[in-house]
Amino acid sequence: MSIFRTCLTFVMAVAMTSCAGANASMQPLASAAPGPYQLGPGDQIRINVFGLDALNNTYLVGDTGEISLPMIGTVTASGKTITRFETDVADSIRAKQLVLEPKVSAQILAYxxxxxxxxxxxxxxxxxxxxxxxxxxxxxxxxxxxxxxxxxxxxxxxxxxxxxxxxxxxxxxxxxxxxxxxx
Missing domain, CATH: 3.10.560.10 (Outer membrane lipoprotein wza domain like)
Incomplete structure (x- = not known):
């Protein structure tokens, strides 16, 4: 009878372990307060550049993490804050010598x-x-x-x-x- 109990105990232990599932030992996700929002593929951004109406438009961050702007080319947006992205767009405008001191504003329309x-x-x-x-x-x-x-x-x-x-x-x-x- 003790062999029967031992086998039954083993079968019950295996059954309980398999019911727990693969995620039973999953660690809690870090609950640190989120930092400043970083842009990523799928975000929709409105860009306004004072004096360059050709750039004023709504853009979608592509799957490569970049936005293609007329007269400038591609600018990387993924992983950057909106403020850093504005600075990068202004630097690109300055590099192309389109405007000496560009005033760029960007805002997230859709996350x-x-x-x-x-x-x-x-x-x-x-x-x-x-x-x-x-x-x-x-x-x-x-x-x-x-x-x-x-x-x-x-x-x-x-x-x-x-x-x-x-x-x-x-x-x-x-x-x-x-x-x-x-x-």
Missing amino acids: RPFFILGEVQRPGQYPYVPGMSVMTAVSVAGGYTFRANTKKVMVTRSSAKGSAGPDSSVQPGDLIQVQESWF
Whole structure:
């Protein structure tokens, strides 16, 4: 009878381990306060240059992280703050000798989207809004389903992957996965 109990205990331990899933040991995502926003592919930017009406337009950061501007060429935007991007555009205008002291202003019109899937009412792609948390992202997606794990979700970010709670911040481009709760 003791061999039966030993085998049964072993089978139960294996079954419980497999139910925990691959993400059971996932580390929490760093909850440091986000720094200044950095541009990336998919962001929509409005650029105004005083005295150069040909450049005044709305541009989309391409998948290479660059924006192609008339009379200047390509300017890298990805990984830069909006202030740094304005400076780079002004430097490019100065280098081409189009204007001696260019006055450049840029503003983000639309942020790149975030994605949410799993146990939410309407999984999909949604526009990012500054200051979003996991809870607001779930709300945008119609709320949790009845079997969702409401305490912890998995977030995949360009630089990291980990677990996050309802109050964790969401960044543009994040993939949020709401998992099923077993109890």
